Amino acid sequence: xxxxxxxxxxxxxxxxxxxxxxxxxxxxxxxxxxxxxxxxxxxxxxxxxxxxxxxxxxxxxxxxxxxxxxxxxxxxxxxxxxxxxxxxxxxxxxxxxxxxxxxxxxxxxxxxxxxxxxxxxxxxxxxxxxxxxxxxxxxxxxxxxxxxxxxxxxxxxxxxxxxxxxxxxxxxxxxxxxxxxxxxxxxxxxxxxxxxxxxxxxxxxxxxxxxxxxxxxxxxxxxxxxxxxxxxxxxxxxxxxxxxxxxxxxxxxxxxxxxxxxxxxxxxxxxxxxxxxxxxxxxxxxxxxxxxxxxxxxxxxxxxxxxxxxxxxxxxxxxxxxxxxxxxxxxxxxxxxxxxxxxxxxxxxxxxxxxxxxxxxxxxxxxxxxxxxxxxxxxxxxxxxxxxxxxxxxxxxxxxxxxxxxxxxxxxxxxxxxxxxxxxxxxxxxxxxxxxxxxxxxxxxxxxxxxxxxxxxxxxxxxxxxxxxxxxxxxxxxxxxxxxxxxxxxxxxxxxxxxxxxxxxxxxxxxxxxxxxxxxxxxxxxxxxxxxxxxxxxxxxxxxxxxxxxxxxxxxxxxxxxxxxxxxxxxxxxxxxxxxxxxxxxxxxxxxxxxxxxxxxxxxxxxxxxxxxxxxxxxxxxxxxxxxxxxxxxxxxxxxxxxxxxxxxxxxxxxxxxxxxxxxxxxxxxxxxxxxxxxxxxxxxxxxxxxxxxxxxxxxxxxxxxxxxxxxxxxxxxxxxxxxxxxxxxxxxxxxxxxxxxxxxxxxxxxxxxxxxxxxxxxxxxxxxxxx
Ligand code: GLN
Ligand code: ZN
Numbered sequence: 001x002x003x004x005x006x007x008x009x010x011x012x013x014x015x016x017x018x019x020x021x022x023x024x025x026x027x028x029x030x031x032x033x034x035x036x037x038x039x040x041x042x043x044x045x046x047x048x049x050x051x052x053x054x055x056x057x058x059x060x061x062x063x064x065x066x067x068x069x070x071x072x073x074x075x076x077x078x079x080x081x082x083x084x085x086x087x088x089x090x091x092x093x094x095x096x097x098x099x100x101x102x103x104x105x106x107x108x109x110x111x112x113x114x115x116x117x118x119x120x121x122x123x124x125x126x127x128x129x130x131x132x133x134x135x136x137x138x139x140x141x142x143x144x145x146x147x148x149x150x151x152x153x154x155x156x157x158x159x160x161x162x163x164x165x166x167x168x169x170x171x172x173x174x175x176x177x178x179x180x181x182x183x184x185x186x187x188x189x190x191x192x193x194x195x196x197x198x199x200x201x202x203x204x205x206x207x208x209x210x211x212x213x214x215x216x217x218x219x220x221x222x223x224x225x226x227x228x229x230x231x232x233x234x235x236x237x238x239x240x241x242x243x244x245x246x247x248x249x250x251x252x253x254x255x256x257x258x259x260x261x262x263x264x265x266x267x268x269x270x271x272x273x274x275x276x277x278x279x280x281x282x283x284x285x286x287x288x289x290x291x292x293x294x295x296x297x298x299x300x301x302x303x304x305x306x307x308x309x310x311x312x313x314x315x316x317x318x319x320x321x322x323x324x325x326x327x328x329x330x331x332x333x334x335x336x337x338x339x340x341x342x343x344x345x346x347x348x349x350x351x352x353x354x355x356x357x358x359x360x361x362x363x364x365x366x367x368x369x370x371x372x373x374x375x376x377x378x379x380x381x382x383x384x385x386x387x388x389x390x391x392x393x394x395x396x397x398x399x400x401x402x403x404x405x406x407x408x409x410x411x412x413x414x415x416x417x418x419x420x421x422x423x424x425x426x427x428x429x430x431x432x433x434x435x436x437x438x439x440x441x442x443x444x445x446x447x448x449x450x451x452x453x454x455x456x457x458x459x460x461x462x463x464x465x466x467x468x469x470x471x472x473x474x475x476x477x478x479x480x481x482x483x484x485x486x487x488x489x490x491x492x493x494x495x496x497x498x499x500x501x502x503x504x505x506x507x508x509x510x511x512x513x514x515x516x517x518x519x520x521x522x523x524x525x526x527x528x529x530x531x532x533x534x535x536x537x538x539x540x541x542x543x544x545x546x547x548x549x550x551x552x553x554x555x556x557x558x559x560x561x562x563x564x565x566x567x568x569x570x571x572x573x574x575x576x577x578x579x580x581x582x583x584x585x586x587x588x589x590x591x592x593x594x595x596x597x598x599x600x601x602x603x604x605x606x607x608x609x610x611x612x613x614x615x616x617x618x619x620x621x622x623x624x625x626x627x628x629x630x631x632x633x634x635x636x637x638x639x640x641x642x643x644x645x646x647x648x649x650x651x652x653x654x655x656x657x658x659x660x661x662x663x664x665x666x667x668x669x670x671x672x673x674x675x676x677x678x679x680x681x682x683x684x685x686x687x688x689x690x691x692x693x694x695x696x697x698x699x700x701x702x703x704x705x706x707x708x709x710x711x712x713x714x715x716x717x718x719x720x721x722x723x724x725x726x727x728x729x730x731x732x733x734x735x736x737x738x739x740x741x742x743x744x745x746x747x748x749x750x751x752x753x754x755x756x757x758x759x760x761x762x763x764x765x766x767x768x769x770x771x772x
Pocket of ligand 2: 445615655656657739740741
């Protein structure tokens with residue numbers, strides 16, 4: 001018998017119940033007891049629905065109110081002292097670590113801990129802080145509690161624990177750490193606490209435990225063979241049978257030591273976001289051992305129906321090598337990264353929903369695959385398998401009939417299409433004549449405060465309570481307000497303010513062909529924040545101008561230049577669910593061609609400054625360094641393709657919301673934007689040292705204030721930043737702007753901050769006049 005396993009399930013609830021109750025708790029609308037009650041109900045529903053979908057191994061311990069890394073940090077007492085000084089309850093301590101806490105009347109002012117992206121996903125985790133004085137101990141055992149909770153419901157689960165080496169590998173030195181301290185140095189102190197945690201699971205009757213060590217798919221794990229050997233040697237003595245779990249990539253060289261670990265099973269990711277090609281190496285490595293192989297065949301990262309016939313072939317291959325008893329079929333990773341269920345979608349066509357599979361449907365796919373692989377004669381699963389065959393066939397037929405015009409256009413892209421007409425110095429001179437911007441031009445990143453009125457108008461439009469004309473009139477009024485405001489505070493390069501945009505990716509997706517949208521396809525991004533990524537289902541094209549009317553309207557109101565505002569191809573791709581039948585590169589180029597047409601149309605409409613935002617370019621980097629170049633090649637090419645169709649005199653800007661450029665600097669340079677704006681106000685000058693040491697030669701606007709907080713930077717503070725920037729960047733190349741868009745800010749602080757920004761720019765002009 002081949003068993004089926006689900007590595008984890010979305011926690012937010014089918015209707016985001018957990019998000020809503022967590023937020024209600026934060027707003028003091030419900031008590032902790034109410035919150036816990038809602039969690040008990042959702043956990044029950046998660047287990048029961050997975051059980052009835054037929055999965056053999058269902059996870060427990062994978063629930064979280066905020067983040068499972070944060071939960072682990074709390075359970076193991078890795079709590080920085082500063083969160084423990086206000087007498088908060090353990091739950092509030094945890095929330096304070098995740099999102100900060102401000103209660104001025106009580107003198108509480110705690111900042112959130114750092115948050116980072118989990119591998120190459122859009123899920124964010126809280127970065128543990130560890131030092132030589134971290135006092136590891138077991139505060140609670142979530143996996144055990146949930147295991148017992150499920151057991152009381154009559155459901156046997158397989159507890160999940162985040163592995164000790166991954167935990168430490170993703171930690172950073174705490175504030176009190178000695179210089180040069182590496183969190184992995186704490187491993188020998190941490191392992192006994194894990195031993196205690198795992199032995200409790202064993203005592204409670206858990207047969208297996210899933211220990212997640214996704215660090216194993218990264219290059220850095222290759223140097224950790226000794227740590228893995230000693231840790232798992234110790235843990236295997238006291239733990240239930242260990243399912244060592246990897247995902248999002250390939251084991252690579254680490255397989256050499258992994259195969260010798262004292263584990264009962266190994267899980268590998270064979271989905272398209274993992275590496276199907278690692279199967280042969282993995283089979284060869286585990287064959288001489290007793291290790292059971294868990295095949296991650298049903299993707300935990302996409303929304304597509306799995307091709308079960310193809311998955312069955314892979315499973316059969318593994319069975320032939322190892323025997324059925326040593327094969328498990330599973331989701332590739334936790335299903336946390338997919339929406340809960342397709343059953344909530346009422347607006348997709350029958351054809352569209354037949355292509356898709358969300359978490360709950362994926363559980364059923366895993367079960368169906370297991371039954372098929374076991375040669376089961378169960379009618380139910382035979383029917384499901386046949387239905388899957390029909391769906392996959394229909395999807396393939398649809399793919400064939402997709403838009404050949406778009407494909408031909410991609411095939412016909414020429415080298416010249418990636419290049420601006422002239423090099424930057426020539427363009428700069430032409431742009432100076434056209435735009436007549438002063439030295440140290442001031443600008444913003446695009447959005448202005450998305451006020452309640454704007455959101456209400458959009459809601460009313462969506463509900464049909466406001467006509468399209470009335471909505472557009474309201475947005476035009478908003479654009480006019482933003483233009484007048486910018487004139488008043490005396491900014492130089494204006495924007496229209498983006499009031500008409502719901503989300504920077506969804507907005508474009510809705511206007512392009514090739515995308516579909518869900519009503520309820522929410523996925524947790526961080527804490528209670530969920531996103532609803534658009535789904536790319538076919539070849540992408542543009543019917544006509546998308547943003548021109550807004551930018552042109554804004555430009556008609558003022559004699560100062562207005563900057564057009566687009567989301568770049570790489571960002572649209574990375575923040576959507578892509579297709580899996582064509583490469584990401586092809587999808588990105590298709591997006592780039594549509595945006596290229598838009599850029600050209602903007603120019604034709606008199607918009608001579610255009611910003612193409614690419615905040616997601618870095619997070620799309622493959623996990624293994626050897627794979628970086630090929631990604632960066634097509635990602636940067638796509639940006640260039642979308643922006644090079646214009647005259648030299650048109651100013652092309654780009655924007656990134658991060659400051660981590662060290663590794664990818666040559667690619668940033670290769671974008672060849674006339675100017676880039678980057679988040680810089682929170683980082684030290686190391687970032688700009690990078691630009692200096694590579695003699696970055698195009699324009700650059702390192703942010704002068706943080707837009708995440710309502711705090712108003714003083715003129716002196718901004719001057720201070722400019723001085724530091726000017727030590728590293730030639731004055732002719734420096735633009736002055738905030739870190740990012742202002743959409744989450746209020747008007748009061750926006751006005752005060754921008755006035756100070758302009759005052760600092762005027763000071764710079766007077767202090768650093770052009771030298772002929
Ligand atoms: N132009 C966008 C804005 O200002 C950029 C958003 C982003 O970088 N995430 O909102
Ligand atoms: Zn940004």
